[in-house]
Amino acid sequence: MTRKLIQRPSRWLVWGGYALLLLVAPLLFRSSLSLTMLSQMGVAIIACLAFNMLLGQGGMLSFGHAVYSGLGGFFAIHALNMVSDGSLPLPVSLIPLVGGLFGLLSAALLGYVTTKKAGTPFAMITLGIGELVAAMALMFPGFFGGEGGISGDRTAGHAVLGITFGPQIQLYYLIAVYCFFCTALMFAFTRTPLGRMLNAVRDNPERVEFIGYSTQHVRFLAFMASGLFMGIAGGLGALNFEIVTSEVVGAARSGAYLLFTFLGGAMFFFGPIIGAVLMVLALVLLSELTRAWLLYLGLIFLFMVMYAPGGIASLIMMNLRVAAHRKLRRLGGPYLALAAASCVMLAGAGAMIEMVYHLQLNQAVGPNMKYLGVPLNATGIASWSGAALVLALGLALFEFTRRRFARCWNTIQDEIETESKQGAAP
Amino acid sequence: MDVSYYLISLLNGLSVGLLLFMLASGLTLIFSMMGVLNFAHASFYMLGAYVAYTISAVIGFWWALLLAPPIVGALGAAFERYALRRVHKFGHVPELLITFGLSYIVLEVVGLVWGRQSVNFRPPESLRGPLFTIIDHVGSLGFAWGEPPAECKGVANVICTQFPSFRAFGMGIAMLMLVSLWLLLTRTRIGLVIQAALTHPQMAESLGHNVPRVLMLVFGGGTALAALAGVIGGALRVTEPSMAQAVGAVVFAVIVIGGMGSLAGAFVASVLLGVLDSFAVGSDQSLLDLFRVLHMAVTPESFGYALWSVKISQVAAILPYLLLVLILIFRPKGLFGTREG
Numbered sequence: 001m002t003r004k005l006i007q008r009p010s011r012w013l014v015w016g017g018y019a020l021l022l023l024v025a026p027l028l029f030r031s032s033l034s035l036t037m038l039s040q041m042g043v044a045i046i047a048c049l050a051f052n053m054l055l056g057q058g059g060m061l062s063f064g065h066a067v068y069s070g071l072g073g074f075f076a077i078h079a080l081n082m083v084s085d086g087s088l089p090l091p092v093s094l095i096p097l098v099g100g101l102f103g104l105l106s107a108a109l110l111g112y113v114t115t116k117k118a119g120t121p122f123a124m125i126t127l128g129i130g131e132l133v134a135a136m137a138l139m140f141p142g143f144f145g146g147e148g149g150i151s152g153d154r155t156a157g158h159a160v161l162g163i164t165f166g167p168q169i170q171l172y173y174l175i176a177v178y179c180f181f182c183t184a185l186m187f188a189f190t191r192t193p194l195g196r197m198l199n200a201v202r203d204n205p206e207r208v209e210f211i212g213y214s215t216q217h218v219r220f221l222a223f224m225a226s227g228l229f230m231g232i233a234g235g236l237g238a239l240n241f242e243i244v245t246s247e248v249v250g251a252a253r254s255g256a257y258l259l260f261t262f263l264g265g266a267m268f269f270f271g272p273i274i275g276a277v278l279m280v281l282a283l284v285l286l287s288e289l290t291r292a293w294l295l296y297l298g299l300i301f302l303f304m305v306m307y308a309p310g311g312i313a314s315l316i317m318m319n320l321r322v323a324a325h326r327k328l329r330r331l332g333g334p335y336l337a338l339a340a341a342s343c344v345m346l347a348g349a350g351a352m353i354e355m356v357y358h359l360q361l362n363q364a365v366g367p368n369m370k371y372l373g374v375p376l377n378a379t380g381i382a383s384w385s386g387a388a389l390v391l392a393l394g395l396a397l398f399e400f401t402r403r404r405f406a407r408c409w410n411t412i413q414d415e416i417e418t419e420s421k422q423g424a425a426p
Numbered sequence: 427m428d429v430s431y432y433l434i435s436l437l438n439g440l441s442v443g444l445l446l447f448m449l450a451s452g453l454t455l456i457f458s459m460m461g462v463l464n465f466a467h468a469s470f471y472m473l474g475a476y477v478a479y480t481i482s483a484v485i486g487f488w489w490a491l492l493l494a495p496p497i498v499g500a501l502g503a504a505f506e507r508y509a510l511r512r513v514h515k516f517g518h519v520p521e522l523l524i525t526f527g528l529s530y531i532v533l534e535v536v537g538l539v540w541g542r543q544s545v546n547f548r549p550p551e552s553l554r555g556p557l558f559t560i561i562d563h564v565g566s567l568g569f570a571w572g573e574p575p576a577e578c579k580g581v582a583n584v585i586c587t588q589f590p591s592f593r594a595f596g597m598g599i600a601m602l603m604l605v606s607l608w609l610l611l612t613r614t615r616i617g618l619v620i621q622a623a624l625t626h627p628q629m630a631e632s633l634g635h636n637v638p639r640v641l642m643l644v645f646g647g648g649t650a651l652a653a654l655a656g657v658i659g660g661a662l663r664v665t666e667p668s669m670a671q672a673v674g675a676v677v678f679a680v681i682v683i684g685g686m687g688s689l690a691g692a693f694v695a696s697v698l699l700g701v702l703d704s705f706a707v708g709s710d711q712s713l714l715d716l717f718r719v720l721h722m723a724v725t726p727e728s729f730g731y732a733l734w735s736v737k738i739s740q741v742a743a744i745l746p747y748l749l750l751v752l753i754l755i756f757r758p759k760g761l762f763g764t765r766e767g
Contacts, residue, residue, distance in 0.1 A: 132748065135744045
């Protein structure tokens with residue numbers, strides 16, 4: 001008697017929920033800032049999912065993937081300007097497809113060279129190509145607009161059904177529609193024979209070659225598919241901001257895609273969606289909150305690679321597995337203790353980092369600053385020793401609770417193992 | 427265009443190339459030994475320059491040259507021991523990612539400790555002057571050691587080009603490093619152990635060698651070499667937070683062009699790129715000049731004028747990557763590479 005332990009939610013439920021979430025999100029978060037952020041998230045979701053077609057599904061680490069979204073964005077904004085002056089009869093809602101087309105073409109051109117290699121050389125070559133395009137963007141101001149970039153007007157062209165794309169909410173729904181269909185298409189891609197071969201190329205390239213497939217060819221096709229969706233994301237981004245500057249092809253943007261796709265979780269299809277949401281939150285909110293955000297980001301990334309290489313998605317899935325066995329309640333106490341201890345630890349560490357940043361950047365306004373509502377003196381011995389004390393206390397508490405948590409976690413995992421073995425046996 | 431110009435461009439190119447090689451050698455060493463591409467290699471280069479700047483402000487440049495590489499090397503070894511080794515079991519992509527994360531952190535920490543502007547890190551007093559001067563007197567070449575002679579001042583048709591001592595010093599250090607690295611790897615016991623740990627890790631381990639520690643030493647040594655390049659490069663150019671990014675991608679291009687894991691290839695590719703860059707920067711010709719020689723009429727209205735009119739000096743920055751693409755199309759394993767993959 002076999003019992004299905006993890007109840008898979010029906011496919012309709014998941015996709016319907018996703019569509020509903022995209023639909024009602026602007027009704028829940030109504031301010032204009034959150035609407036802008038939601039639009040950016042939609043664009044970022046497409047880009048991170050497209051990036052993950054290479055990283056997660058093909059095992060290809062690209063350091064220059066902003067090139068394809070960026071070039072798509074530039075072609076899209078030029079197409080938009082052609083619509084404005086009447087030389088291109090195309091509704092504005094299809095402009096992202098122009099971006100997608102040129103993303104595909106540039107991926108075909110550059111990807112032919114890049115995908116000749118796999119693994120580490122692939123990563124280095126993408127970095128080189130990324131630098132090449134970023135340098136060329138400043139070299140040809142006619143097309144790339146130099147330092148100022150190229151701007152456009154998305155309200156150009158004929159309004160279809162009264163939709164002018166002037167108000168942000170109309171553009172959000174355009175992005176949401178693209179986001180939903182691109183997500184669905186990319187998920188469908190993972191189920192095609194090509195998507196499966198891509199996984200095989202990631203896991204065992206020698207075997208794939210022996211069966212008679214060309215790994216290079218599979219990589220090239222996947223690269224082009226990824227370029228198509230990157231281009232669509234770039235085109236949507238161009239419509240969203242109505243300006244495209246040369247930094248959209250730059251190394252910083254490529255690095256952000258990589259970082260957040262990994263943080264979200266490259267091993268699961270939905271991981272990059274989490275990553276994309278985090279990316280917009282970090283770039284918009286965290287950078288407002290603290291000057292040290294890049295340092296925090298780097299540290300989080302480092303610890304994530306070391307301790308949870310599957311990203312946030314893998315953490316969620318592990319806990320879902322525990323929940324499916326109805327053992328999550330036992331972890332509640334240890335989780336709370338762990339969270340409290342890490343809050344103490346992070347507060348101490350954060351205070352010290354913020355004080356150093358304050359000393360380096362805001363010396364003109366004097367050593368006094370506020371951190372989490374607490375007045376601190378960045379040159380005072382009391383503030384420093386206080387922060388160090390909090391940090392030391394937090395570290396000790398964290399180590400203590402971590403051990404308890406690990407013990408509890410391992411027992412539960414063992415129990416699940418035995419249970420599933422018993423379940424599998426007749 | 428005269429002989430002295432070519433001579434000095436060649437020398438400058440060689441010095442840039444040797445500097446690149448100092449970086450590339452450490453990277454190649456780490457890659458060929460551990461299979462890890464150290465994305466943060468250029469960050470260690472930058473760290474070397476900044477640490478040397480701090481030391482030289484206190485006890486002088488020579489101590490900085492001596493102390494900065496071991497300090498940065500120790501940091502690199504600690505990173506290998508406590509971070510990189512942990513992710514080794516997850517495969518190559520996480521290894522690459524963790525060094526990528528490190529490059530973010532190093533950039534922020536450097537900005538935090540030394541500020542976001544460039545710092546005033548200069549060669550020592552004794553090496554600031556020119557080493558020699560090439561005197562071009564209407565086609566006849568002269569040569570003078572040290573400070574430019576009197577005839578350079580005031581005489582109209584004499585072109586004097588100086589070659590700075592510190593550039594020569596940097597070239598000397600690079601050559602010294604090349605030779606000692608080669609001797610270390612081929613002629614000493616530790617070099618043999620390193621080579622054995624590379625090709626037969628299990629065998630070396632069962633013979634009683636601590637392979638993880640050897641790898642830690644290799645990583646530390648590679649980063650120390652990067653730091654040494656940083657001391658020279660920082661004093662020669664500008665020591666600023668963007669120096670890592672400026673050089674990082676070029677070094678990767680060097681390694682792919684030379685052939686992954688080949689020290690000889692890295693040497694040839696760095697010198698080639700250095701010389702190419704040095705000549706390209708000083709040249710203001712474009713494809714338009716070529717068309718003019720071929721008697722083709724190209725006007726601002728003709729197709730692709732923006733492309734044809736770009737000067738060679740403008741494309742100097744992207745030459746390494748263009749070469750990278752060409753190499754990949756025509757010789758995918760690189761100049762001296764032994765395997766494709």
